[in-house]
Amino acid sequence: MSKQTYSVCCCFKRRFKLKEAEVPSEIKDLFRNYSSKNGSMNLEQFHNFLKEVQGEDKLTREEAETVMKSFLNEHKHLKSLNLGEFFMYLTSQINSPLPYPPQVHQDMNAPFSHYFIYTGHNSYLTGNQISSDCSEVAIVEALRRGVRVIELDMWPNSTKDNVDIRHGGAVTSPVELIKCLRAIKDNAFVASEYPVILTLEDHLTPDLQAKVAEMVSKVFGDTLVSSTPEHLVEFPSPESMKRRIIISTKPPKEYRETKSSKEEEDGTIQVNQPSEEAAWGKEIPDFFENLEDKENIHYRQNLAPEYKHLIAIRAEKMKGGIKRWLKVDTKHVHRVSLNEEKLEQAVITHGTDIVRFNQRNLMRIYPKGSRIDSSNYNPLIGWMHGAQMVAFNMQGVGRPLWLMQGLFRANGGCGYVKKPDFLLKCGPNNQVFDPKMNLPVKKTLKVKIFMGEGWNLDFRRTHFDFYSPPDFYVKIAIAGVSADLRRYKTKVIEDNWLPVWNEEFEFPLTLPELALLRIEVHEFDMPDKDDFAGQTCLPVSELKSGIRAIPLYDYKGDKYKSVKLLVRFQFI
Template sequence: MSKQTYKICCCFFRRFKLKEAEVPAEIKALFENYSENGVMNIEHFHMFLKEVQDPEDTLTMDKTESIMDSFMHQHKHLHIFHHRKLHLHQFFRYLLSEINSPLPYPPMVHHNMTDPLSHYFIFTGHNSYLTGNQISSDCSEVPIIEALRRGVRVIELDMWPNSTKDDVDILHGGTLTTPVGLMKCLKAIRENAFVASEYPVILTLEDHLTPDLQEKVAQMVSKTFGGILFHSTSENLQDFPSPESLKGRIVISTKPPKKYTETKSFKEDDGTIKVHKSSEEVVWGEEIPVFIERLDSKDKVYDRDEDENPNLQQNAAPEYEHLIAIRNEKMKGGIKAWLRVNSKNAHRVSLNEEKLEKAVLTHGTDIVRFNQRNLMRVYPKATRIDSSNYNPLIGWMHGAQMVAFNMQGHGRSLWLMQGMFRANGGCGYVKKPDFLLEVGPNNEVFDPKRRLLVKKTLKVKIYMGEGWNLDFHRTHFDLYSPPDFYVKIGIAGVPVDSVMKRTKTIQDNWMPEWNEEFEFPLTVPELALLRVEVHEFDMSGKDDFGGQTCLPVFELKTGVRAVPLHDHKGEKYRSVKLLMRFAFI
């Protein structure tokens, strides 16, 4: 028998021990100040909450006991044997718990909801039926369901005739998007409208239908929504109803039907008649109205479909027109004409982001005044074929209620939108700041261009972060190689307040401690959003994403808070969070 030699290859992997998070020195000092002999009893805890966390809140002992009991119930695994008593580690876990949120917890509606709809920012979707990009993705009821379950309150449906049967499709006209049936979308809305919020869902309809199909839509809408469909008692609304009065209701908003099916004819030089389709059939993605500017006037802005066909009015389906509770009016004439505020009827107008950016340069205060009573919907420009979004602050600074976003997109603009609507319990309606609704003694309104004095300064301290090792399947980090994390933090708001800063990088640590403090002077804190992003430094390429959140500064709670982070889409991670401290000076 021959002698054989066997070789054994042993591979060694570098594995780091995942230790428990260290309590930062400042947190230890806080515990020592509000405890005795290593124990924080309910009286100590009450003083900590009153003096550190909510110094301006009238916190009762009953409320303190409720907070302590809720924490103990949710964290039985911490083996808290002593009723309403915490040791250092248990106090630290309380600070990192969901109960210790930087926003009111549990989430609840706390804004006044009895004013007209025009007094609120409203969580608004654009092309709500698209699953991806604007020209070739599928149309489906699924993104509508997802949007409603995230709290979106305005859903857009583009209605087109089905080419093979007497029915209505939802699709992005003039593109390669595959359609979904209107009935599927209506049923999805009916079943999911009030899962996340009890406040009204507004359907903005873009209509490319014949009168016969308009009548069919009226029957489908009435049958699907029944008694929850809101019907306006008058076409001459002085003011819109309030969100409170519209709880649990579906509200239809569109143009009167005669505006859509029109065609126009022009006599050419050779005497022949040429018929042009309406602009929405020619230019994909440009919603009505589409504006062009005359070269001889900086103030004139015109709708391409300005000429009307008087025969269309008598053909319009009356049942369909009866559905319209919020009329989207055609914007005729110059900017000053369609911004007039002495109109008898409150109404809605629509314009794309580029038109808004152009209009605010010369008519910013007129737009603010218009939006005190009327509704303005702003939507993405046609070139955003990747379903990207724009800066929503431009619309909000001028009081625009419906800043419409592609909710199926990703990126920082969408994070800002999600951040704004974390306010007011996530109900999808956020009361506009008083200064956007006020009229001064000389009939003046807020001027977004005016540079204001600093009203308050937000101080933020970032202590530490944790949870990436527990969520590594979602965060895509290598469990065997601890990341090198840093934090980017800043403000999105009026231009003078907007800024971004960053911490140092902490190397090879799943639970990095930064212990860095930042100050943000704010001239308009009522419109400020706190941006937080975590990244892993990568010397060889693009830094990896480690989580983000965006918080409305006007609802931030002071003190030491646990700040949960979200992924690219805005979905909250199960365990990833930062420990931070907030103060206003």
Template sequence: MTTKQHFRVCFCFKRIFKLRVPEPPEDIKYQFGKYSENGTMTIDNLQKFLIEVQGEHNASKDSAQAIINSHKHLNLFPRKGLSLEAFFRYLISDNNANPLHRPEQYDMKAPLAHYFLYTGHNSYLTGNQISSDSSVNPIIDALKKGVRVIELDLWPNSNKDDVEVRHGGTLTRPVELIKCLLAIKEHAFEKSEYPVVITFEDHLGPKLQAKVAQMVTKTFRDSLYRHESEYIEEFPSPESLKRKILISTKPPKEYLDDQSSLEREGSQRQEDSEEEKTYQGTGQRELEPNDEVEIHNQEEDEATVVPEYRKIIAIHAGKPKGGLEDCLDLTNKTVRRLSLSEQELESATKTHGTAIVRFTQRNLLRVYPKGMRFDSSNYNPMLGWMHGAQMVAFNMQGYGKFLWIMQGMFRANGGCGYVKKPDFLLRTDRVFDPSVVPLIEKKLKVSVLMGEGWFHDFDRKYFDRFSPPDFFVKVGIAGFPVDEIKYETKAIEDEWRPVWNEEFEFSLRVPELAVLRIEALEYDTAGPAEFAGQTCLPVSELRSGIRAVPLYNKMGDKYAHVKLLMGFEFIRLSMY
């Protein structure tokens, strides 16, 4: 190697590994200047900043002193207050990494139908919908992340003497039902004390239904919730159901009464093209969701009802044989659960939008992915939420923007898996019409100040072999269609700690359903930008002020160090 070549390699090496300490962003300098005296932010100044800028109205002098004490190693005169550097390091630290607030008194005493529930689809699958394994692991992972509705497809095993969980009509490999139930029992309440609903897609005959009833009863014992009456006019509240397990499926009586009813059911299934999916490459057909499709053995056609199985069902599912009007009929005062595919919902909302909203004020609506999503992808959850659908069911084993939005929505309310529906979706005197564009209610200003942490969480050559990364950030709103808009910052070249100092403004007509999407990327001249972190935050619980915002990887796991320093400010329409 020549001397010239040697110096060139050393130069590249230094560019990759050098970590420059940035100056505080301009907005930080401005706030420090406003709330400091002679280069020091005193306890009184800091308390005032916490109240006026950060919106922490209960901030005390003791809390301000605690912040000063935790950063005293950066101060020349620690007893007096914070220097600019110490103030800056506090704002970017984990002590300020709390962009969301939780209301002190979150109402959990309303009926179950008044909440959005964090809902899984085919919760047992480890990967795609065609050939992946069934396992308890994705169920456990979902529960640990706060998912409150777990779906299990029940089928007879090969010997017809036991029950297994698998995606019928596909090449997916099964897992025993009892293993799934035991996993739910062990992990149901690690993340949240609020109830877990298990939805059964039941393809069993009476004998195995009776066996399921015994398994469920023995496994969950006192945790299993049962209604005193089989038919109820209002669902209980999440508060009253803490640490309870609820079973939801279609009661067997409706399809086991007699042979003629079975024949009618079979005819109806043939007519329902949406519920039958042909899976390419398998040569098999699957009778997919809606909780109404059942497979029966001929020798069981004349069986009678299984009372034990009926007794474990806390939430009755069912779709009337008539059209959409019959499904949404409210003359029957007994509450129930209805399931629609994403396509059925989209079609229904075009002609029955307000009727769906009215239906979901008392009843539960579950929406599930269309059968063609072989790769376990997901759909936009907003259409379901804006019509009041409580159970927007998602494939949790993948990733992508819609799953990130789902994760963001359920970061609200402390991540407990239940989010109260907005009041406008619950009004009975004036039912919300999702087709009408409302007026702007408020504006949100978002400042993207700087970022850090990639140097510690990524390999030095991950983004670029010969120079530091060129990061930029996308920010946007997912929500009511007219609220959706996105912006992006400029790319900062060759910086592990980029400083942007850019501000964007969003007009919000339905802030209660808005989710702020944030995605960091690294600019690449040779191809598409590389993913560098993401998060989604429910606007309804977004805290004003300057916040360190932790970022997550594609799978929704938080990075150890990567975060953005951002500013948030809400402006009511009356101020314009």
């Protein structure tokens, strides 16, 4: 067990000795049911508790002993627990609501199209989309959080002899491409061994494309995937691409060179920004499409073949209307991109076509251009239609980002989560899943919130009310398909750093495979806006039954050291 966990457990132990009455009555009753009359729980009784209450029915007696010793690190000779030690176990990180320790447990040998992939948008930005700095630091942070898809916008630098990463049409300060590449190399596989995909927006001349190819090859070396067939019949699997870097962009087109008077004067090219409608699906804009002076155009073919050979996953422009680009080609696969608004429009009339398309191909969804504050959108719309790359502004904050973080806590946090079978397979008469269909309830999740603690350790005492202890309450909800949406709120526990609620809620679920359990704690403040006191989001598909300690996270998604809730999960 880690040093941090050990110190937290010690705090629980000391506090428990001082305030034994704080243990919820139901926990006391459970302890009595699984302990001897002398007030101790031996190894056999503890093993029975783990099997019958915690749902660990496959746990052996030897494994139960290992669990007991792991949280009684300083007392390995003990073969029994008193109430305080039992409570210490319940509130330890070992007693996680998700598989612990985190590990990859899903099949990783299917094609990329069979997975939701942790995807970033404008990964180099440190703040808003207009005026924040571009920095490799933001890329490092995303990779260390488990993000597997990094987006880079490549532009000529001010002297036109090198490449910068920046947000076009904004006043964001640039960062050199080479810094970003080196940061990716050093941090790509810290959080996960599974492949990192680089989606590139290319605003470069062929000479600079050749320079990029040289830089990318030199920095990534053998980890770079190259020399792939021009048209893939099927995508590779995450397992086969472990610790590899994959480039995904549109192949470079013919370079249309214009010798205009403006270009001859100062060597610059003036480009009109396309409208959002015209830019739909153009992740890499046609750089010379809107030149003010189109005289004297001539062509030079494929001046940067090295750059073209770097592209392992082809992104393609969506041509000819929605029906045409959603047509599934059995001979090759590719990737398309569209913004959140276009997805919302498309699913109204072509929802099942999108699901079918995403069984073989990749779809990247990105935020609409008006989200200049780096906010995000509802990711469930993309996920329920099988979109693999729901791209988010990881430098943002807020509830949509918490959903993203919640989904990718699944499968050991490796950044690849297998899509449910109903999104991958066709039914009778070649039918695919329709997100609009009415389905029966598959299972019901019952959640009982016992208590919370740790705010007095992680927060300044003046963070909430200056003159009295805080008044905490819990918001709990399901995010998923529309039929499964539910939200509740506990009563407010006044003036208590260690609130006990003992309230239970039920969530009937038609598609638990796509459901995320959202939990937030707030401090009630009558005259002002309630204060934020922690949040988490958990994939229902991986929730473990029984009484569990749920760590809470701050507004950005960083875990508090001590703040947690004690909750019971039951599936009926």
